[in-house]
Amino acid sequence: MSLEFRALERELTFDEVSYRFCIHSGPDAWRDLARKLVALEADRFLVVADGGLAQPAVREVATCIGDVAPVVPLPVVTNESAKNLATIDALAERAITAGATRRSVVIALGGGLAGNVAGLLAALLYRGVRLVHLPTTLLAMSDSVLSLKQAVNSRYGKNHLGTFHPPALVWNQLDFLDSLPAASIRSALCETIKNVLGIVPERYDELAGRLRPDARYSKAELTELIELCVAAKCHVMRHDSTEKHEALVLEYGHTVGHAIELVSQGRVPHGFAIGLGLLVAARVSVDLGQLDRADEAAHRRLLELNGAPVVMPDGLDLDAVMDAVRLDNKRGYLPHTEGKCDMVLLDALGRPHRTGESLMTQVDEDVIRSAIQSVFAADPAAVVA
Ligand SMILES: NC(=O)c1ccc[n+]([C@@H]2O[C@H](COP(=O)([O-])OP(=O)(O)OC[C@H]3O[C@@H](n4cnc5c(N)ncnc54)[C@H](O)[C@@H]3O)[C@@H](O)[C@H]2O)c1
Numbered sequence: 001m002s003l004e005f006r007a008l009e010r011e012l013t014f015d016e017v018s019y020r021f022c023i024h025s026g027p028d029a030w031r032d033l034a035r036k037l038v039a040l041e042a043d044r045f046l047v048v049a050d051g052g053l054a055q056p057a058v059r060e061v062a063t064c065i066g067d068v069a070p071v072v073p074l075p076v077v078t079n080e081s082a083k084n085l086a087t088i089d090a091l092a093e094r095a096i097t098a099g100a101t102r103r104s105v106v107i108a109l110g111g112g113l114a115g116n117v118a119g120l121l122a123a124l125l126y127r128g129v130r131l132v133h134l135p136t137t138l139l140a141m142s143d144s145v146l147s148l149k150q151a152v153n154s155r156y157g158k159n160h161l162g163t164f165h166p167p168a169l170v171w172n173q174l175d176f177l178d179s180l181p182a183a184s185i186r187s188a189l190c191e192t193i194k195n196v197l198g199i200v201p202e203r204y205d206e207l208a209g210r211l212r213p214d215a216r217y218s219k220a221e222l223t224e225l226i227e228l229c230v231a232a233k234c235h236v237m238r239h240d241s242t243e244k245h246e247a248l249v250l251e252y253g254h255t256v257g258h259a260i261e262l263v264s265q266g267r268v269p270h271g272f273a274i275g276l277g278l279l280v281a282a283r284v285s286v287d288l289g290q291l292d293r294a295d296e297a298a299h300r301r302l303l304e305l306n307g308a309p310v311v312m313p314d315g316l317d318l319d320a321v322m323d324a325v326r327l328d329n330k331r332g333y334l335p336h337t338e339g340k341c342d343m344v345l346l347d348a349l350g351r352p353h354r355t356g357e358s359l360m361t362q363v364d365e366d367v368i369r370s371a372i373q374s375v376f377a378a379d380p381a382a383v384v385a
Protein backbone atom coordinates (compact mmCIF):
# COMPACT_ATOMS: atom_id res chain seq x y z
CA MET A 1 0.00 0.00 0.00
CA SER A 2 1.56 3.31 -1.01
CA LEU A 3 1.61 5.97 1.63
CA GLU A 4 0.78 9.60 1.10
CA PHE A 5 3.15 12.26 2.41
CA ARG A 6 1.72 14.47 5.14
CA ALA A 7 3.60 17.34 6.73
CA LEU A 8 4.10 16.81 10.41
CA GLU A 9 4.89 19.05 13.35
CA ARG A 10 5.28 17.98 16.94
CA GLU A 11 6.78 19.15 20.19
CA LEU A 12 9.61 16.98 21.49
CA THR A 13 10.41 17.04 25.20
CA PHE A 14 13.56 15.75 26.84
CA ASP A 15 13.62 16.51 30.58
CA GLU A 16 13.10 20.29 30.79
CA VAL A 17 13.95 20.89 27.13
CA SER A 18 11.25 21.19 24.47
CA TYR A 19 11.47 22.12 20.83
CA ARG A 20 9.38 21.96 17.69
CA PHE A 21 10.28 19.16 15.27
CA CYS A 22 8.83 19.70 11.79
CA ILE A 23 8.84 17.57 8.65
CA HIS A 24 7.85 19.38 5.47
CA SER A 25 8.19 19.17 1.71
CA GLY A 26 7.54 21.39 -1.30
CA PRO A 27 8.32 25.03 -2.10
CA ASP A 28 5.38 26.41 -0.11
CA ALA A 29 6.90 25.07 3.09
CA TRP A 30 9.60 27.77 3.05
CA ARG A 31 6.92 30.35 3.88
CA ASP A 32 6.00 28.36 7.00
CA LEU A 33 9.65 28.23 7.97
CA ALA A 34 9.99 31.99 7.46
CA ARG A 35 7.03 32.56 9.80
CA LYS A 36 8.68 30.46 12.49
CA LEU A 37 11.97 32.32 12.04
CA VAL A 38 10.24 35.71 12.34
CA ALA A 39 8.97 34.63 15.75
CA LEU A 40 12.57 34.23 16.95
CA GLU A 41 13.16 38.01 16.53
CA ALA A 42 16.78 37.40 15.53
CA ASP A 43 19.03 40.32 14.60
CA ARG A 44 21.10 38.07 12.32
CA PHE A 45 21.21 34.49 11.16
CA LEU A 46 24.67 32.92 11.35
CA VAL A 47 24.31 30.22 8.72
CA VAL A 48 26.79 27.39 9.20
CA ALA A 49 26.37 25.82 5.78
CA ASP A 50 27.71 22.46 4.65
CA GLY A 51 30.23 23.30 1.91
CA GLY A 52 29.17 20.24 -0.09
CA LEU A 53 25.59 21.38 -0.65
CA ALA A 54 24.47 22.27 -4.16
CA GLN A 55 24.38 26.03 -4.58
CA PRO A 56 20.73 26.30 -5.76
CA ALA A 57 19.62 24.57 -2.55
CA VAL A 58 21.70 26.94 -0.43
CA ARG A 59 20.37 29.96 -2.35
CA GLU A 60 16.76 28.85 -1.81
CA VAL A 61 17.32 28.67 1.93
CA ALA A 62 19.35 31.89 2.03
CA THR A 63 16.50 33.73 0.28
CA CYS A 64 13.96 32.43 2.77
CA ILE A 65 16.15 33.27 5.76
CA GLY A 66 17.43 36.55 4.31
CA ASP A 67 13.87 37.86 4.02
CA VAL A 68 13.61 37.59 7.81
CA ALA A 69 16.97 38.99 8.98
CA PRO A 70 20.48 39.61 7.59
CA VAL A 71 22.47 36.45 6.91
CA VAL A 72 26.11 35.87 7.87
CA PRO A 73 27.29 32.91 5.75
CA LEU A 74 29.67 30.58 7.58
CA PRO A 75 30.60 27.76 5.17
CA VAL A 76 32.12 24.67 6.70
CA VAL A 77 34.16 21.94 5.03
CA THR A 78 32.38 18.61 5.57
CA ASN A 79 35.33 16.50 6.47
CA GLU A 80 35.87 14.72 9.81
CA SER A 81 39.37 16.21 10.02
CA ALA A 82 37.83 19.71 9.87
CA LYS A 83 35.34 18.89 12.63
CA ASN A 84 37.53 20.40 15.33
CA LEU A 85 37.94 23.35 17.68
CA ALA A 86 40.04 25.29 15.16
CA THR A 87 37.04 25.35 12.82
CA ILE A 88 34.75 26.53 15.63
CA ASP A 89 37.25 29.27 16.54
CA ALA A 90 37.51 30.48 12.94
CA LEU A 91 33.71 30.55 12.50
CA ALA A 92 33.25 32.36 15.82
CA GLU A 93 35.75 35.05 14.80
CA ARG A 94 33.94 35.52 11.51
CA ALA A 95 30.57 35.72 13.27
CA ILE A 96 31.80 38.20 15.89
CA THR A 97 33.45 40.49 13.34
CA ALA A 98 30.27 40.35 11.23
CA GLY A 99 28.34 41.78 14.18
CA ALA A 100 26.87 38.69 15.90
CA THR A 101 25.11 39.45 19.18
CA ARG A 102 23.19 37.47 21.78
CA ARG A 103 20.07 38.00 19.65
CA SER A 104 21.69 36.26 16.69
CA VAL A 105 20.59 32.74 15.81
CA VAL A 106 22.92 30.05 14.49
CA ILE A 107 21.39 28.03 11.68
CA ALA A 108 22.85 24.60 10.99
CA LEU A 109 22.34 23.88 7.30
CA GLY A 110 23.78 20.51 6.39
CA GLY A 111 24.40 16.99 7.57
CA GLY A 112 25.35 15.80 11.03
CA LEU A 113 28.82 17.26 10.75
CA ALA A 114 27.68 20.82 9.98
CA GLY A 115 25.02 20.32 12.66
CA ASN A 116 27.60 19.43 15.31
CA VAL A 117 29.89 22.33 14.33
CA ALA A 118 26.97 24.76 14.34
CA GLY A 119 25.66 23.29 17.59
CA LEU A 120 28.94 23.71 19.42
CA LEU A 121 29.41 27.20 17.97
CA ALA A 122 25.93 28.14 19.23
CA ALA A 123 26.71 26.69 22.66
CA LEU A 124 29.99 28.59 23.00
CA LEU A 125 29.24 31.93 21.37
CA TYR A 126 28.54 34.41 24.20
CA ARG A 127 27.99 31.32 26.41
CA GLY A 128 25.04 30.26 24.29
CA VAL A 129 22.91 31.66 21.47
CA ARG A 130 19.87 30.05 19.88
CA LEU A 131 20.23 27.25 17.36
CA VAL A 132 17.98 26.16 14.49
CA HIS A 133 18.63 22.90 12.64
CA LEU A 134 17.91 22.67 8.93
CA PRO A 135 19.24 19.14 8.38
CA THR A 136 19.99 18.06 4.82
CA THR A 137 20.91 14.39 5.26
CA LEU A 138 18.73 11.53 6.46
CA LEU A 139 21.23 10.83 9.23
CA ALA A 140 20.90 14.36 10.53
CA MET A 141 17.07 14.34 10.25
CA SER A 142 16.59 10.97 11.89
CA ASP A 143 19.41 10.93 14.37
CA SER A 144 21.79 13.78 15.12
CA VAL A 145 19.22 16.62 15.42
CA LEU A 146 17.34 14.51 17.96
CA SER A 147 20.32 14.59 20.26
CA LEU A 148 21.28 17.61 22.37
CA LYS A 149 24.93 16.54 22.19
CA GLN A 150 27.17 18.91 20.26
CA ALA A 151 30.78 17.88 19.87
CA VAL A 152 33.84 18.00 17.66
CA ASN A 153 36.78 15.63 17.37
CA SER A 154 40.16 15.79 19.07
CA ARG A 155 43.19 14.41 17.29
CA TYR A 156 42.72 11.24 19.34
CA GLY A 157 39.07 10.48 18.93
CA LYS A 158 35.57 11.27 17.78
CA ASN A 159 33.44 13.81 19.61
CA HIS A 160 35.92 14.31 22.48
CA LEU A 161 35.18 18.03 22.92
CA GLY A 162 31.66 19.22 23.33
CA THR A 163 28.65 20.02 25.42
CA PHE A 164 24.84 19.93 25.30
CA HIS A 165 22.88 22.58 23.50
CA PRO A 166 19.24 22.17 22.49
CA PRO A 167 17.82 23.64 19.29
CA ALA A 168 15.03 26.24 19.32
CA LEU A 169 13.58 24.58 16.21
CA VAL A 170 14.25 21.63 13.90
CA TRP A 171 13.01 22.00 10.35
CA ASN A 172 13.30 18.89 8.18
CA GLN A 173 12.74 19.88 4.55
CA LEU A 174 12.59 16.46 2.90
CA ASP A 175 13.35 17.84 -0.58
CA PHE A 176 17.00 18.13 0.46
CA LEU A 177 17.14 14.33 0.43
CA ASP A 178 16.45 14.24 -3.34
CA SER A 179 20.11 14.99 -4.03
CA LEU A 180 21.53 12.55 -1.49
CA PRO A 181 23.43 9.56 -2.88
CA ALA A 182 21.79 6.20 -2.13
CA ALA A 183 24.79 5.24 0.03
CA SER A 184 24.10 8.16 2.33
CA ILE A 185 20.49 7.00 2.82
CA ARG A 186 21.67 3.45 3.54
CA SER A 187 24.28 4.75 5.96
CA ALA A 188 21.66 6.75 7.87
CA LEU A 189 19.38 3.74 8.08
CA CYS A 190 22.06 1.84 10.02
CA GLU A 191 21.17 4.11 12.96
CA THR A 192 17.48 3.26 12.43
CA ILE A 193 18.47 -0.40 12.55
CA LYS A 194 20.38 0.25 15.78
CA ASN A 195 17.27 1.87 17.28
CA VAL A 196 15.12 -1.13 16.41
CA LEU A 197 17.67 -3.68 17.67
CA GLY A 198 18.40 -1.82 20.88
CA ILE A 199 15.14 -0.07 21.78
CA VAL A 200 12.04 -1.05 19.79
CA PRO A 201 12.47 -4.68 18.60
CA GLU A 202 8.67 -4.92 18.35
CA ARG A 203 9.11 -2.85 15.17
CA TYR A 204 11.64 -5.28 13.66
CA ASP A 205 9.29 -6.81 11.07
CA GLU A 206 7.96 -3.41 10.07
CA LEU A 207 11.50 -2.15 9.40
CA ALA A 208 12.54 -5.38 7.67
CA GLY A 209 9.54 -5.00 5.35
CA ARG A 210 10.40 -1.38 4.63
CA LEU A 211 14.18 -1.62 3.94
CA ARG A 212 15.34 -1.88 0.34
CA PRO A 213 18.95 -2.07 -0.87
CA ASP A 214 18.24 0.41 -3.69
CA ALA A 215 17.47 3.00 -0.99
CA ARG A 216 14.71 4.57 -3.07
CA TYR A 217 12.06 5.67 -0.60
CA SER A 218 9.07 7.93 -1.09
CA LYS A 219 8.74 11.03 1.09
CA ALA A 220 5.98 9.29 3.03
CA GLU A 221 8.28 6.33 3.71
CA LEU A 222 11.13 8.62 4.73
CA THR A 223 8.76 10.38 7.12
CA GLU A 224 7.80 7.02 8.59
CA LEU A 225 11.45 6.03 9.02
CA ILE A 226 12.27 9.37 10.69
CA GLU A 227 9.23 8.93 12.94
CA LEU A 228 10.43 5.49 13.96
CA CYS A 229 13.72 7.04 15.12
CA VAL A 230 11.89 9.87 16.90
CA ALA A 231 9.78 7.34 18.78
CA ALA A 232 12.80 5.23 19.78
CA LYS A 233 14.95 8.18 20.81
CA CYS A 234 12.13 9.86 22.73
CA HIS A 235 11.51 6.58 24.55
CA VAL A 236 14.99 6.55 26.09
CA MET A 237 15.75 10.30 26.18
CA ARG A 238 12.51 11.60 27.67
CA HIS A 239 14.04 11.45 31.16
CA ASP A 240 17.67 11.29 30.07
CA SER A 241 18.35 14.30 27.87
CA THR A 242 22.11 14.05 28.38
CA GLU A 243 22.18 10.38 27.35
CA LYS A 244 24.03 9.11 30.42
CA HIS A 245 21.58 6.49 31.67
CA GLU A 246 18.81 4.73 29.69
CA ALA A 247 19.73 6.63 26.53
CA LEU A 248 23.24 5.14 26.58
CA VAL A 249 21.70 2.35 24.52
CA LEU A 250 21.92 4.83 21.62
CA GLU A 251 25.68 4.17 21.79
CA TYR A 252 25.13 0.53 20.85
CA GLY A 253 27.60 -0.27 18.07
CA HIS A 254 29.41 3.01 18.59
CA THR A 255 32.56 1.90 20.46
CA VAL A 256 34.01 -0.06 17.56
CA GLY A 257 31.95 1.95 15.05
CA HIS A 258 33.52 5.28 16.02
CA ALA A 259 36.96 3.65 15.92
CA ILE A 260 36.35 2.40 12.36
CA GLU A 261 35.06 5.82 11.30
CA LEU A 262 38.11 7.53 12.80
CA VAL A 263 40.75 5.10 11.54
CA SER A 264 39.25 5.09 8.04
CA GLN A 265 39.46 8.90 8.13
CA GLY A 266 35.85 9.21 7.07
CA ARG A 267 36.20 6.72 4.18
CA VAL A 268 33.62 4.68 6.07
CA PRO A 269 30.78 7.12 6.82
CA HIS A 270 29.28 7.30 10.28
CA GLY A 271 26.24 5.07 9.73
CA PHE A 272 28.13 2.32 7.89
CA ALA A 273 30.79 2.34 10.61
CA ILE A 274 28.04 1.94 13.21
CA GLY A 275 26.57 -0.93 11.20
CA LEU A 276 29.93 -2.73 11.39
CA GLY A 277 30.17 -1.79 15.07
CA LEU A 278 26.75 -3.38 15.66
CA LEU A 279 27.97 -6.67 14.24
CA VAL A 280 31.00 -6.60 16.56
CA ALA A 281 28.93 -5.61 19.61
CA ALA A 282 26.50 -8.45 18.89
CA ARG A 283 29.37 -10.95 18.55
CA VAL A 284 30.92 -9.76 21.81
CA SER A 285 27.48 -10.14 23.46
CA VAL A 286 27.28 -13.71 22.12
CA ASP A 287 30.87 -14.54 23.15
CA LEU A 288 30.13 -13.36 26.69
CA GLY A 289 27.08 -15.64 26.81
CA GLN A 290 24.54 -12.81 26.86
CA LEU A 291 22.93 -12.79 23.42
CA ASP A 292 21.73 -15.80 21.45
CA ARG A 293 22.79 -16.54 17.89
CA ALA A 294 19.31 -15.87 16.45
CA ASP A 295 19.37 -12.33 17.82
CA GLU A 296 22.88 -11.87 16.45
CA ALA A 297 21.69 -13.05 13.02
CA ALA A 298 18.84 -10.53 13.24
CA HIS A 299 21.48 -7.76 13.19
CA ARG A 300 23.07 -8.93 9.95
CA ARG A 301 19.67 -9.50 8.32
CA LEU A 302 18.57 -5.88 8.72
CA LEU A 303 21.95 -4.55 7.56
CA GLU A 304 21.79 -6.75 4.48
CA LEU A 305 18.19 -5.76 3.70
CA ASN A 306 19.45 -2.18 3.87
CA GLY A 307 22.32 -2.93 1.46
CA ALA A 308 24.85 -1.76 4.07
CA PRO A 309 28.37 -3.20 4.15
CA VAL A 310 28.87 -6.20 6.42
CA VAL A 311 32.59 -6.56 5.73
CA MET A 312 35.41 -4.32 6.87
CA PRO A 313 36.93 -2.04 4.24
CA ASP A 314 40.18 -3.33 2.77
CA GLY A 315 43.32 -2.83 4.75
CA LEU A 316 41.84 -1.28 7.89
CA ASP A 317 44.56 -1.62 10.54
CA LEU A 318 43.20 -3.64 13.46
CA ASP A 319 45.81 -2.28 15.89
CA ALA A 320 44.80 1.26 14.99
CA VAL A 321 41.12 0.35 15.47
CA MET A 322 41.93 -1.08 18.92
CA ASP A 323 43.95 2.06 19.82
CA ALA A 324 40.90 4.18 18.96
CA VAL A 325 38.61 1.83 20.91
CA ARG A 326 40.82 2.38 23.99
CA LEU A 327 40.32 6.17 23.69
CA ASP A 328 36.56 6.00 23.12
CA ASN A 329 34.63 8.89 24.66
CA LYS A 330 32.43 6.60 26.77
CA ARG A 331 35.30 5.76 29.12
CA GLY A 332 34.69 6.51 32.77
CA TYR A 333 31.04 5.55 33.26
CA LEU A 334 32.55 2.59 35.09
CA PRO A 335 35.89 2.76 36.97
CA HIS A 336 38.68 1.94 34.54
CA THR A 337 40.13 -1.55 34.56
CA GLU A 338 43.43 -2.04 32.73
CA GLY A 339 43.03 -4.12 29.57
CA LYS A 340 39.27 -3.59 29.37
CA CYS A 341 37.12 -1.27 27.28
CA ASP A 342 33.56 -0.15 27.95
CA MET A 343 30.81 -1.11 25.53
CA VAL A 344 27.04 -1.22 25.30
CA LEU A 345 25.99 -4.86 24.84
CA LEU A 346 22.64 -6.64 24.56
CA ASP A 347 21.16 -9.53 26.55
CA ALA A 348 18.42 -9.75 23.94
CA LEU A 349 16.98 -7.44 21.29
CA GLY A 350 15.67 -4.36 23.11
CA ARG A 351 17.34 -5.44 26.37
CA PRO A 352 20.74 -3.84 27.02
CA HIS A 353 23.07 -5.66 29.39
CA ARG A 354 23.57 -3.92 32.75
CA THR A 355 26.48 -3.69 35.14
CA GLY A 356 24.55 -2.77 38.27
CA GLU A 357 22.44 0.18 37.10
CA SER A 358 24.78 1.10 34.23
CA LEU A 359 24.25 0.17 30.59
CA MET A 360 28.02 -0.08 30.11
CA THR A 361 29.90 -3.37 30.27
CA GLN A 362 33.66 -3.75 30.67
CA VAL A 363 35.01 -6.08 28.04
CA ASP A 364 38.50 -7.57 27.73
CA GLU A 365 40.34 -6.00 24.82
CA ASP A 366 41.17 -9.51 23.60
CA VAL A 367 37.47 -10.36 23.38
CA ILE A 368 36.81 -7.25 21.28
CA ARG A 369 39.79 -7.93 19.04
CA SER A 370 38.80 -11.54 18.41
CA ALA A 371 35.15 -10.54 17.83
CA ILE A 372 36.31 -8.12 15.14
CA GLN A 373 38.42 -10.85 13.57
CA SER A 374 35.73 -13.51 13.72
CA VAL A 375 32.89 -11.31 12.44
CA PHE A 376 34.90 -10.29 9.43
CA ALA A 377 36.86 -13.52 8.95
CA ALA A 378 34.80 -14.32 5.84
CA ASP A 379 36.71 -11.60 4.05
CA PRO A 380 40.43 -12.45 4.39
CA ALA A 381 41.55 -9.05 3.09
CA ALA A 382 39.30 -7.27 5.51
CA VAL A 383 41.51 -6.59 8.50
CA VAL A 384 45.23 -6.33 8.65
CA ALA A 385 46.16 -8.00 11.92
N1 LIG B 1 25.08 14.89 17.72
C1 LIG B 1 24.89 13.62 17.59
O1 LIG B 1 24.34 13.01 18.47
C2 LIG B 1 25.30 12.88 16.33
C3 LIG B 1 24.61 11.71 15.99
C4 LIG B 1 24.97 11.06 14.82
C5 LIG B 1 26.00 11.56 14.02
N2 LIG B 1 26.66 12.71 14.40
C6 LIG B 1 27.74 13.23 13.57
O2 LIG B 1 27.23 13.52 12.27
C7 LIG B 1 28.28 13.35 11.29
C8 LIG B 1 27.76 12.50 10.15
O3 LIG B 1 26.64 13.14 9.59
P1 LIG B 1 26.11 12.83 8.11
O4 LIG B 1 26.02 11.37 7.92
O5 LIG B 1 24.93 13.67 7.91
O6 LIG B 1 27.33 13.24 7.19
P2 LIG B 1 28.04 14.64 6.88
O7 LIG B 1 27.45 15.75 7.61
O8 LIG B 1 29.51 14.37 7.07
O9 LIG B 1 27.74 14.80 5.33
C9 LIG B 1 28.15 13.79 4.42
C10 LIG B 1 28.25 14.33 3.01
O10 LIG B 1 26.94 14.62 2.51
C11 LIG B 1 26.96 15.88 1.85
N3 LIG B 1 25.59 16.39 1.86
C12 LIG B 1 24.92 16.95 2.90
N4 LIG B 1 23.64 17.20 2.54
C13 LIG B 1 23.51 16.79 1.26
C14 LIG B 1 22.43 16.76 0.33
N5 LIG B 1 21.20 17.20 0.67
N6 LIG B 1 22.65 16.27 -0.91
C15 LIG B 1 23.86 15.79 -1.25
N7 LIG B 1 24.92 15.77 -0.42
C16 LIG B 1 24.75 16.26 0.82
C17 LIG B 1 27.96 16.67 2.64
O11 LIG B 1 28.44 17.78 1.91
C18 LIG B 1 29.04 15.64 2.90
O12 LIG B 1 29.91 15.54 1.79
C19 LIG B 1 29.43 12.72 12.02
O13 LIG B 1 30.39 13.72 12.30
C20 LIG B 1 28.82 12.21 13.32
O14 LIG B 1 29.75 12.17 14.39
C21 LIG B 1 26.30 13.36 15.52
Ligand SMILES: [Zn+2]
Nearest residue numbers: 191254270274
Ligand atom coordinates in the same frame (compact mmCIF):
# COMPACT_ATOMS: atom_id res chain seq x y z
ZN1 LIG C 1 25.66 7.48 15.65
